[in-house]
Amino acid sequence: MDRVKTGIVGMDEMLNGGIPMRRHVAIYGGPGAGKTSFCFEYLYRGAKAGENGVYVSLEETTDDLIENMASTFPMFTDIKELIKSKKLEIVKPDKLELESVADLIEDRIAENDVKRAVIDSATMIRMAFAKEVEYRQTLFEFLSLLRNLDCTTLTTVEATTAKKEEMHFDIEHFVMDGIINLYNLDREERRIRALEIFKMRGTDHSRDLVPFKVTPQGLKVYVGEKVF
Numbered sequence: 001m002d003r004v005k006t007g008i009v010g011m012d013e014m015l016n017g018g019i020p021m022r023r024h025v026a027i028y029g030g031p032g033a034g035k036t037s038f039c040f041e042y043l044y045r046g047a048k049a050g051e052n053g054v055y056v057s058l059e060e061t062t063d064d065l066i067e068n069m070a071s072t073f074p075m076f077t078d079i080k081e082l083i084k085s086k087k088l089e090i091v092k093p094d095k096l097e098l099e100s101v102a103d104l105i106e107d108r109i110a111e112n113d114v115k116r117a118v119i120d121s122a123t124m125i126r127m128a129f130a131k132e133v134e135y136r137q138t139l140f141e142f143l144s145l146l147r148n149l150d151c152t153t154l155t156t157v158e159a160t161t162a163k164k165e166e167m168h169f170d171i172e173h174f175v176m177d178g179i180i181n182l183y184n185l186d187r188e189e190r191r192i193r194a195l196e197i198f199k200m201r202g203t204d205h206s207r208d209l210v211p212f213k214v215t216p217q218g219l220k221v222y223v224g225e226k227v228f
């Protein structure tokens with residue numbers, strides 16, 4: 001099976017080599033869990049390895065996103081150049097619609113041979129729906145549309161809580177091909193970042209809850225270590 005390497009330290013090992021190609025994976029977690037950083041690094045590593053990526057930013061302006069990522073990852077010194085050479089594209093569509101996002105991604109694949117896409121976040125789109133059932137239907141259609149495209153997509157989903165114990169299953173857990181949960185765990189006076197691959201259709205994967213860190217060089221996932 002063809003796989004896309006996230007390039008994130010430890011992550012591909014957990015995924016038995018990477019994300020199955022052309023799948024749609026949700027990056028799920030509460031505010032500040034590290035979703036945007038995870039997704040940005042996925043595109044950054046791709047761009048460096050010759051795979052063009054598009055970041056569809058629905059929450060932050062493109063300038064804010066670039067500024068935040070440059071400060072989170074000071075060792076990613078070539079972000080601006082990657083953007084200039086279109087290996088990394090950051091776009092903010094003016095409509096909060098899955099159809100427009102799908103059109104946009106399709107367009108970038110045709111125009112710029114984009115292989116990796118990020119949608120940040122699905123929650124922005126979900127909020128535009130009055131009824132959950134309508135969102136579910138639209139998300140379903142969106143995913144089947146994207147499945148025909150030669151592109152591997154990460155979509156962030158905002159959990160209503162950062163606490164692992166309070167997490168519940170959202171619509172996205174049922175319809176997406178894969179789910180990676182990011183947590184900000186309370187440990188007495190400390191907070192610990194941890195993640196787990198909750199599901200990944202089409203591949204075996206680690207089921208461990210493992211610690212990770214956001215470092216200036218990128219995320220580090222500590223495979224084989226325990227969260228305590």
Ligand SMILES: Nc1ncnc2c1ncn2[C@@H]1O[C@H](COP(=O)(O)OP(=O)(O)O)[C@@H](O)[C@H]1O
Binds near residue numbers: 034
């Ligand atoms: N330079 C940094 N070093 C370590 N952690 C950082 C740095 N910059 C940002 N962070 C952490 O990353 C978190 C934001 O992550 P982000 O990817 O934006 O989360 P989310 O998208 O899930 O809200 C912040 O809460 C902060 O704790």
Ligand SMILES: [Mg+2]
Binds near residue numbers: 035
């Ligand atoms: Mg974010």
